[in-house]
Amino acid sequence: xxxxxxxxxxxxxxxxxxxxxxxxxxxxxxxxxxxxxxxxxxxxxxxxxxxxxxxxxxxxxxxxxxxxxxxxxxxxxxxxxxxxxxxxxxxxxxxxxxxxxxxxxxxxxxxxxxxxxxxxxxxxxxxxxxxxxxxxxxxxxxxxxxxxxxxxxxxxxxxxxxxxxxxxxxxxxxxxxxxxxxxxxxxxxxxxxxxxxxxxxxxxxxxxxxxxxxxxxxxxxxxxxxxxxxxxxxxxxxxxxxxxxxxxxxxxxxxxxxxxxxxxxxxxxxxxxxxxxxxxxxxxxxxxxxxxxxxxxxxxxxxxxxxxxxxxxxxxxxxxxxxxxxxxxxxxxxxxxxxxxxxxxxxxxxxxxxxxxxxxxxxxxxxxxxxxxxxxxxxxxxxxxxxxxxxxxxxxxxxxxxxxxxxxxxxxxxxxxxxxxxxxxxxxxxxxxxxxxxxxxxxxxxxxxxxxxxxxxxxxxxxxxxxxxxxxxx
Amino acid sequence: xxxxxxxxxxxxxxxxxxxxxxxxxxxxxxxxxxxxxxxxxxxxxxxxxxxxxxxxxxxxxxxxxxxxxxxxxxxxxxxxxxxxxxxxxxxxxxxxxxxxxxxxxxxxxxxxxxxxxxxxxxxxxxxxxxxxxxxxxxxxxxxxxxxxxxxxxxxxxxxxxxxxxxxxxxxxxxxxxxxxxxxxxxxxxxxxxxxxxxxxxxxxxxxxxxxxxxxxxxxxxxxxxxxxxxxxxxxxxxxxxxxxxxxxxxxxxxxxxxxxxxxxxxxxxxxxxxxxxxxxxxxxxxx
Numbered sequence: 001x002x003x004x005x006x007x008x009x010x011x012x013x014x015x016x017x018x019x020x021x022x023x024x025x026x027x028x029x030x031x032x033x034x035x036x037x038x039x040x041x042x043x044x045x046x047x048x049x050x051x052x053x054x055x056x057x058x059x060x061x062x063x064x065x066x067x068x069x070x071x072x073x074x075x076x077x078x079x080x081x082x083x084x085x086x087x088x089x090x091x092x093x094x095x096x097x098x099x100x101x102x103x104x105x106x107x108x109x110x111x112x113x114x115x116x117x118x119x120x121x122x123x124x125x126x127x128x129x130x131x132x133x134x135x136x137x138x139x140x141x142x143x144x145x146x147x148x149x150x151x152x153x154x155x156x157x158x159x160x161x162x163x164x165x166x167x168x169x170x171x172x173x174x175x176x177x178x179x180x181x182x183x184x185x186x187x188x189x190x191x192x193x194x195x196x197x198x199x200x201x202x203x204x205x206x207x208x209x210x211x212x213x214x215x216x217x218x219x220x221x222x223x224x225x226x227x228x229x230x231x232x233x234x235x236x237x238x239x240x241x242x243x244x245x246x247x248x249x250x251x252x253x254x255x256x257x258x259x260x261x262x263x264x265x266x267x268x269x270x271x272x273x274x275x276x277x278x279x280x281x282x283x284x285x286x287x288x289x290x291x292x293x294x295x296x297x298x299x300x301x302x303x304x305x306x307x308x309x310x311x312x313x314x315x316x317x318x319x320x321x322x323x324x325x326x327x328x329x330x331x332x333x334x335x336x337x338x339x340x341x342x343x344x345x346x347x348x349x350x351x352x353x354x355x356x357x358x359x360x361x362x363x364x365x366x367x368x369x370x371x372x373x374x375x376x377x378x379x380x381x382x383x384x385x386x387x388x389x390x391x392x393x394x395x396x397x398x399x400x401x402x403x404x405x406x407x408x409x410x411x412x413x414x415x416x417x418x419x420x421x422x423x424x425x426x427x428x429x430x431x432x433x434x435x436x437x438x439x440x441x442x443x444x445x446x447x448x449x450x451x452x453x454x455x456x457x458x459x460x461x462x463x464x465x466x467x468x469x470x471x472x473x474x
Numbered sequence: 475x476x477x478x479x480x481x482x483x484x485x486x487x488x489x490x491x492x493x494x495x496x497x498x499x500x501x502x503x504x505x506x507x508x509x510x511x512x513x514x515x516x517x518x519x520x521x522x523x524x525x526x527x528x529x530x531x532x533x534x535x536x537x538x539x540x541x542x543x544x545x546x547x548x549x550x551x552x553x554x555x556x557x558x559x560x561x562x563x564x565x566x567x568x569x570x571x572x573x574x575x576x577x578x579x580x581x582x583x584x585x586x587x588x589x590x591x592x593x594x595x596x597x598x599x600x601x602x603x604x605x606x607x608x609x610x611x612x613x614x615x616x617x618x619x620x621x622x623x624x625x626x627x628x629x630x631x632x633x634x635x636x637x638x639x640x641x642x643x644x645x646x647x648x649x650x651x652x653x654x655x656x657x658x659x660x661x662x663x664x665x666x667x668x669x670x671x672x673x674x675x676x677x678x679x680x681x682x683x684x685x686x687x688x689x690x691x692x693x694x695x696x697x698x699x700x701x702x703x704x705x706x707x708x709x710x711x712x713x714x715x716x717x718x719x720x721x722x723x724x725x726x727x728x729x730x731x732x733x734x735x736x737x738x739x740x741x742x743x744x745x746x747x748x749x750x751x752x753x754x755x756x757x758x759x760x761x
Contacts, residue, residue: 035707308511315478315479
């Protein structure tokens, strides 16, 4: 049976969303479960794989019995050395099509055919070329370690909000990096509309399928790294039913003598019958991916059937050969390839996972809310500002400001650091603020060093480093 | 999740025109063009009885008659999906007696290279004879005692009703012995019938009794599952069982003092039985 790919544009609150359904996909690329205990016999951690063709590309260790609230431990598989040529060619062709002006659905058609059956959403989004912790993504996954922001249900964002994944996992090992390609990509990225193609893997992280060298060039040239994103719609969600507020009763008008008074407006527009209040619908509201929630009513019927009549994840036909390859180690188990230094340095300055979590958590922070937080409050006018937890609120507010308004971030952070009652947050805030070069921050850290206050004890080391670096730069 | 590869099952109820889909979610296509879709944590109870599967939500009860499953395989798949969903969804699951462990007990794991696999139907006679063997274990000491008590009772009865004299005592002793033995034999036969019916009543409730069953014995765990739903990647850890008994035809695993699973030896190659015994006896106490 051939592959059947259908795409639909749907409108969700004025936002255009592209849905693509895949039926009969070859499933040569995707994720699958590798079971418990596959890694060192640990039966409390579920192992998942991201595979490309016949190769397991990335191991994803999901602790706490695969809990969706836990960050994953991710590394590239030790035996993975290159992508199958056929898949590589398909990716290159799609990438080229996207860059000659093809629409997302046309450009990604051949890649969708490589995926397992399901419904996907396609969009363009800017990505940061890091692992979410300031390390350039390409070399960041050689060792298995916990990657912050990879939990499906992010604790800061909450499981009800949507977010845009924005960090990368390489789809090719670092050994594939070739410095000789860079001059070509340095030129090419200047004119490309789409710099990469990514497949959303987990939480804030996506696997880069195409555009690795372009990522190096974009980072070095400070060009936004815009990617075509493929994201699977694979989670049912239920929105809380909030019954509509009852309409206010019309004001009583005194009846005029000899008859009933009818307000003027009512004379022109006779009262409309109130629509009957619908009872809350039982069951789920719809299906969601990381970035979009789609109510059941808006999902085209045939796509809904695909969602309901398929599992969210299947083991591919070549599952057993993938598992057999898991333990293999490529002959050259380490890479001596080096990413150009400017790219590594600039990656460190990119927003990190904590900042992005805050951006997706907080919609807006007013001065009054910031003042309330500084006064030690978590509520303003009876509404929770960010979270009932004060420490979490301060941290989230700082990270949000660091991304959206660096000037206000400095003011707010220094105000926190000046307040001895907020001592519990000082070390974290000092660490965050020490990443930016600013004369007010410098003055604050100088004062910390000049002050013998035991309250500043924890900040002294950070201050010393900052002042030394600032003086050197000056 | 174990059995995550099972394809969802669609059941069309011809009489009502309603369709159900049992998969990642539970969906009901009724008159509305948009189906009612429930995630498994929104399900309150699933009841499996002789004729149907009833899925209960907060406001509705959905009854799926078993006769509307097109194939037996669909039924087993649906049940396996429900049992796995029960583990994550946490709903109440009421079911008939089973000859195989519930799918919620399985974890997804690789059996490894040292695993032994086999497949066969559980033969009713083998299972019944194992039940009887187990019964014998318990009854054999009691039967001797029972025989002696019955002999004495008959002897006493004869003495009360007929009266024992020097002349008839030589007749009454063999009569008492033979009478006691016959009564014991009758009691034994009743127990035999009870033991046999015990298996047949369980087997009667569970259609898996007529299905080929796949067995896996591995150092990591064990599996006994309908072949049509098993893909060899799910095991029940040994820690789920307490002890086992080995008969000439079967291994029987126990949990909380009751029989949990029968594993017929004929499912495996004869030459593997030594290795299988080793794996089991290293992990479970033998009684």
